[in-house]
Amino acid sequence: MQLNIKIKVKGWGKMPNQFYLSTRLYFGAGARRELTNFLQAKDRVLVITDRGVVESSTLLKIEEILEESGNSREIYSDIVPNPRAATVEKALEFARDFGATAIIALGGGSPLDVAKMVSVLLTNGGRLEEYQWAGKPLQVPGIPLYALPTTAGTGSEVTRTAVIVDRNTKKGIVSEKLLPVAAFIDPELMLTLPPFITAITGMDALTHAIEALVARKSNPFTDAWAAEAIKLLGQWLRKAFAVGDDLVAREQVAIASSLAGAAMDQAGLGIVHALAGPLSSYYDVPHGLANAVLLPWGMNFNLVAVPEKYALIAHLLGKGVGESIDVAAREAVMAVHELLSDLELPANLASYLQKEEDIAQFAGEAAAMFLAKANPRVVTPEACKGILQKVLKG
Numbered sequence: 001m002q003l004n005i006k007i008k009v010k011g012w013g014k015m016p017n018q019f020y021l022s023t024r025l026y027f028g029a030g031a032r033r034e035l036t037n038f039l040q041a042k043d044r045v046l047v048i049t050d051r052g053v054v055e056s057s058t059l060l061k062i063e064e065i066l067e068e069s070g071n072s073r074e075i076y077s078d079i080v081p082n083p084r085a086a087t088v089e090k091a092l093e094f095a096r097d098f099g100a101t102a103i104i105a106l107g108g109g110s111p112l113d114v115a116k117m118v119s120v121l122l123t124n125g126g127r128l129e130e131y132q133w134a135g136k137p138l139q140v141p142g143i144p145l146y147a148l149p150t151t152a153g154t155g156s157e158v159t160r161t162a163v164i165v166d167r168n169t170k171k172g173i174v175s176e177k178l179l180p181v182a183a184f185i186d187p188e189l190m191l192t193l194p195p196f197i198t199a200i201t202g203m204d205a206l207t208h209a210i211e212a213l214v215a216r217k218s219n220p221f222t223d224a225w226a227a228e229a230i231k232l233l234g235q236w237l238r239k240a241f242a243v244g245d246d247l248v249a250r251e252q253v254a255i256a257s258s259l260a261g262a263a264m265d266q267a268g269l270g271i272v273h274a275l276a277g278p279l280s281s282y283y284d285v286p287h288g289l290a291n292a293v294l295l296p297w298g299m300n301f302n303l304v305a306v307p308e309k310y311a312l313i314a315h316l317l318g319k320g321v322g323e324s325i326d327v328a329a330r331e332a333v334m335a336v337h338e339l340l341s342d343l344e345l346p347a348n349l350a351s352y353l354q355k356e357e358d359i360a361q362f363a364g365e366a367a368a369m370f371l372a373k374a375n376p377r378v379v380t381p382e383a384c385k386g387i388l389q390k391v392l393k394g
Contacts, residue, residue: 109154153201155261268374
């Protein structure tokens, strides 16, 4: 199935909004095989992935397709979680030496985000820091980029953003030039994902959907995508976690991840992602785990601002039916606590705390992050400090 949407929405807030997704989406078991329609024998294809994918059987599924296309190819797998600027520079050097004319991003959010930047740096020139810190715009599209996510969490395959850690900050580069030509949402690439990774990536997707639904920049189109993602995750994430080879559960969670990714990319995020940033930048906490543990605390903070939105979230998660808006909104928070427990995720991140003075520093950085501006309630350093004390001190 193919999707190509460009819709302008007027009358929602002070300025017209836009919902835009140029990436072609193919989803369902075996969707990866559609990749053959995009590759040619003359292509020099660079597969950017990580070592975990290389050590699994997943890479073989993609190499079979590349064999059919008959093109030259290389595998670059030196990608780590929370990739740094140096990670991008090394991958870029490898791509230049190989003479890549097309890139396949295979893996979770880290390989996908690195691949996005390599693609555009090959054609736009310059250094990453010019685009990440100096605000230099990307002028031309990158070389063709094809995304094959192996986790259902980041939604990077449908976002205009690449998030790279530099200067102890997780800072995104945003441009429509970063959207892949096509993305292939194939649950068969996710069947061997370990339960813990299934859990934290799934909670990452849920965080995207919930923060997008309540964000200041939300609109009817992003609301629809976010709401459907929340519903699907509430119905299927537990099954994907407990029965990893259930193809139906994997497919539904994967679709939810892409829906949530597109919604948050265009509606914005909030306090949860703002708080997760320094935890990943300084402590290298896995992004999905940080979001998972922070999510109910961020929701509780925002309840007073948009209780009707949280009441809707409760209903989407099967809670709060027949209750008042305020009661149902609080049941949304409880539903997330229950989900975290069922996924066997920790209630706090106390084991990561290195020194107590970090809490105030992280709180200040989180409150100042651009992500916090879309939060439905004003984010202050004091509010961030209160949440971090609960999360990091237990």
